[in-house]
Amino acid sequence: MGARELITAVCADFTEFAPRRTGTRPVDGPLDWDGYGEQRRRAAERTGAAESVLCGHGSVGSGRAVLVAFEFGFLGGSVGEETGARMVDAFDRARELRLPVVSLVASGGSRMQEGIRALAQLQTIARACARTRRAGLPHVAVLRDPTTGGMWAALGAGADVVLAVPGAEVAFGGSRVRPAEESGEAFTAAGKFAAGQVDRLVAEDELPAVLPGLVDLLQPRRAVPEPVAPPVPPRPGPAPGSGWAAVRSARAAERPRATDYLDRFFTSRFALSGDRAGGADPGMLCGIGEHEGRPVAYAAQTGTANTPAGFRTAARLVRLADRLRLPVLTLVDTPGAANGAAAELAGAGPAIGELFTAVAEARVPITTLVIGEGGSGGALALAAPGSTWITADAYFAVIAPESAASILKRPPEQVPELAESLRLRPQDVVDLGFARGVLGEPPR
Structure with a gap:
């Protein structure tokens, strides 16, 4: 699914945020990469998205959440300065609105055409996640195909609850940059689940049924709760004599x-x-x-x-x-x-x-x-x-x-x-x- 299609499936009334801050965006980027501006224009025309993420909020279950959805068709879901600015803004708004964050990730990593300025967004995004965590707000990440490089490390891996789509490539090193002989389950969603790095495998078409209940359980609370009483044993019996x-x-x-x-x-x-x-x-x-x-x-x-x-x-x-x-x-x-x-x-x-x-x-x-x-x-x-x-x-x-x-x-x-x-x-x-x-x- 594309970003908008997936958002429509899991969120009843999504409203996209109007960007309040933007990254530096000369036509061909901070490296003056030849043709980069034209690449962006074609990606926007093809996907209908202005960037590789769509950020907004809407109803998920009986509560509301901020959504950060990656559009892989826009330059492979890569992250540049503008992407990072939109994501930071989304996490900031989650704190203002006291809402959980749901990240629907599909990314090849940092945007090569913006060089170190793109790579530095990993630090910026990690700080935004940390501020939201300190505010007592939950973050759910859904790892789609592929989730590699920086967005696995800086966004997905640190979420409170991590779901992954079966069959998705999930790895720090993507298939084009790791050694050719390195392949197999270790680089997949199933491998990450077996290794304790993912909480649950959920197919994309199951997300509309799974996410609402999870988001309901994770709605933020300010007050310290009352304790629960211990469960009643299913089978009463006398205490032993010795x-x-x-x-x-x-x-x-x-x-x-x-x-x-x-x-x-x-x-x-x-x-x-x-x-x-x-x-x-x-x-x-x-x-x-x-x-x-x-x-x-x-x-x-x-x-x-x-x-x-x-x-x-x-x-x-x-x-x-x-x-x-x-x-x-x-x-x-x-x-x-x-x-x-x-x-x-x-x-x-x-x-x-x-x-x-x-x-x-x-x-x-x-x-x-x-x-x-x-x-x-x-x-x-x-x-x-x-x-x-x-x-x-x-x-x-x-x-x-x-x-x-x-x-x-x-x-x-x-x-x-x-x-x-x-x-x-x-x-x-x-x-x-x-x-x-x-x-x-x-x-x-």
């Missing part, structure tokens, strides 16, 4: 899992995927959903040993919620953090530390429910101090009883005894002051 019974109950295959809680808690939800640093962990479910008519951010463990990418993704989610003034729900369920050589090389310690810091610095309320295993620091990083509850089929431990036996050089048959010594029952976790209550236990 520490080892608590461990066995938490490890039972049939107990409710994170998706059971999320499906019951949210009427709809939008998943966020990846740590933006090369990794994604399916064992850490993150996103924003609607609960009782308001948006709530969530991070939920699924019972696996989380990788550094999972902890970084959760930290990213908490920081985003804090900036957008969204309450957070976390669900704890992990035997512990992944601790093999791959996890250590990928930065397990710094990643867990990053999540501890994000939770500690959050100004919005975080509510935690322990729904299964609470294994040491890998579980604690996701828990809200002073606002943690636990279910009757869960436990929380400084270390798993089997590991405690190994450290203390005890035989395996003493593991149940150590579980009792560690006081792992959910009611023990309450008595010890860590959790506020046991949920899902039938009234006595």
